[in-house]
Amino acid sequence: MASSSSSSSSPAARCFTLTLFLLFTCSLAAPLRYQPSPSQLKLDSAKIAAKGQAERMIRSLNLFPKHEANVVFNDQSARDEPRISEKKISLNVSGGPGGGNGPSIKQFGHYAGYYSLPTTKAAKMFYFFFESRVNNSNAPVVIWLTGGPGCASELALFYENGPFQIRDDMSLQWNDYGWDQASNILYVDQPTGTGFSYTTDDSDIRHNETGVSNDLYSFLQEFFKGHSKYANNDFYITGESYAGHYIPALASRIYKGNKNNEGIHINLKGFAIGNGLTDPGIQYKAYPEYALAAKLITKADHDSITSNLVPPCQSAISACDSAGDDGCTEALSTCQEIFSSIMSIAGSINYYDIRKQCEGSLCYDFSRMEQFLGDDNVKSALGVKDIDFVSCSSVVHNAMMGDWMVDYETGIPTLLENGIKVLIYAGEYDLICNWMGNSNWVNAMKWSGQQKFQGASTVPFMAGNTKSGELKSYGPLAFLKVYNAGHMVPMDQPKAALQMLQGWMQGKI
Known part of the structure; x- marks a missing residue:
């Protein structure tokens, strides 16, 4: 998220962050003898702007991480052989939002751990694992990836679809609609x-x-070694925002690993992307279309942006693949003018939920998460020792700048043709990764079922007795527009989001 009042804010840096998502890194000034070319000056300027935008976005979430990334220099244990170090955790949790006492935390297996990544010099990946509250031995295994790039999974855990939420008094309560x-x-x-x-x-x-x-x-290979009773369970990948990049890439990597018998067979059944950035070429072009339909801009504004800003964006994206990271970074800088122009007209709306206004720089308040995870007793319970929690990392954000404008739709058709289910869903009031742009790339995707998907009827999506969205599907592909939700569907419509997940995994969507 980011300050929505700035007309110079970066569109990509805004969306594709959240779910929050975002972040930074700026190199030191070059020696005076070095004379950068105009194109290099543009790239350096884009990186500096992205760093500032990332920091503003973090502040708009009311987050103040102590560090720009978790790089520490006093932990020799990070050089252990690749393995998982995991502990069972037992946090104090009370009844759910709906009242009542709630279940006992002792009934469930809740874990936190570190995995020493074997293909790095000294990296350790932190994770939570929560066994299902219902029939955990046969229930699917789902992984959730928060976007950014560079925002922590705890954003979703505590504010969207995790087992519990943080109260104002910093106590935990069960989430009645946790996934x-x-x-x-x-x-x-x-x-x-x-x-x-x-x-x-x-x-x-x-x-x-x-x-x-x-x-x-x-990580998944090692996780299923340590939790072998779940290795044969159905496996699904989920996430939102910049995870529109992460998820197709991981799904393709698992498919390749399974096909080549690289290790433990991961029983990948499908993946779901919520309000994601997947095909920038189509999604950036949809910004003026969505903004006009939402009455954020006039028809004259729409026509001007479409005529003057969309063509150079499309050209820059087309050149991205052959130009490498610098070309893709330049494409990001060029295309962000579309979003910036819309925001300069729309004013202080919350671009993650256009029904709302940002108050000053604050668009959401996720500060309880940082406070909770900064508590020494909580950190001890999680086994993180003296590591500080970095809610969103500007260093990670900036490091991925050359990745933002790459099209990750291209790998999805192979997965569809091999029976992997794909669900693309989007809250109707999100501007940054809006439903129109997502619907457009899903319909434009070339696969054997494209024409039948395009011709499929749109039907109501029901959460209980409530019409909660519009669903279009054919074969393994489904697109869902969720009513009364912004960028974070599980936070805005928790009941509908849980029913969506259940219905999709059960083959009812």
């Missing part, structure tokens, strides 16, 4: 440097989805 009601669920702090994940060598910070997906695949 552990339907699955055994993993929350992972990634990429390295995010949340409680850390390294002693800053060369371990990732710059692209190859590194990110390899780390996650390696």
Whole structure:
């Protein structure tokens, strides 16, 4: 999230962060003898702007991490052989939001741990694992990936779909609509440097989805070795925002690993992306379309932006693949003008939920999470020792700048053709990763079922007796527009989000 009142704010840096998501890193000034080219000056300017935007976005969530990334230099244990170090945790939890005493925490297996990543110099990945509250031995295993890039999974855990939520008095209460009601669920702090994940060598910070997906695949291999009773259970990947990049990359990595018999077979059944950034070429072009339909801009504004700003964005994105990281970073700088122009007209709206206004720089208040996870007793219970929690990392954010404008839709057709289920869902009031842009790329995706998907009827999505969205599906592909929700669907519509997950995994969506 970010301050919504600034007309110069970066669009990509805004969306694709949250779920929050976002972050930073700026190199030191070059020696005076070095004369940068105009294109290099533009790239340096884009990186500086992204750093500032990331920091503003973090403040808009009312977050104040002590560090820009978790890189520490006093922990020799980070150089252990690759393995998982896990402990069962027992936090004090009371009744749920609906009242009552709630279940006993002793009934369930709740774990926190570190995994020493084998393909790094000294990185350790932190995770939570919560066994399902219902039939955990047979329930699917779900992994949740928060976006950013660079925001911690605890944002979703405590404010969206985790087993419990943080009260104002810093106590925990059961979440009546936690996704552990339907699955055994993993929350992972990634990429390295995010949340409680850390390294002693800053060369371990990732710059692209190859590194990110390899780390996650390696973690899952070790996780299922340690939790072998779940190794044959159905497995699903979920997440939102910049996870629109992470998720297809991880799904493709698992598919490749399974096909090549690389290790433990992971029983991948599907993946779900919520309000994600997946195909920037199509999604950026949809900004003026959505803004006009939402009455954030006029028809004249729409026509001007579409004529003057969309074509250079499209050209820059087309050149991204052949130009490498610098070309993709330049494309980000070019395309962000579309979003900035819309925001300069729309004013202080919360671009994650256009029904709301940001008050000054504050668009959401997630500060209880930092306070809770900064408590020494909580850190001791989690086994994180003296590691400080980095809610959102500007260093991770900046390191991934060359990855933002890459199209990750391209790997999805192969997965669909091999029976992997795909659910793309989006809250109707999110501007930054809006439902129109997501619907457009899903419909444009070329696969054997494309025409039948395009011609499929849109039907109501019901949460209980309430019409909660519009659903379109064919075969393994489904698109869901969720009513009365912004960027964070499980936070805004928790009952509908849980029913969505359950219905989709059961083949009812």
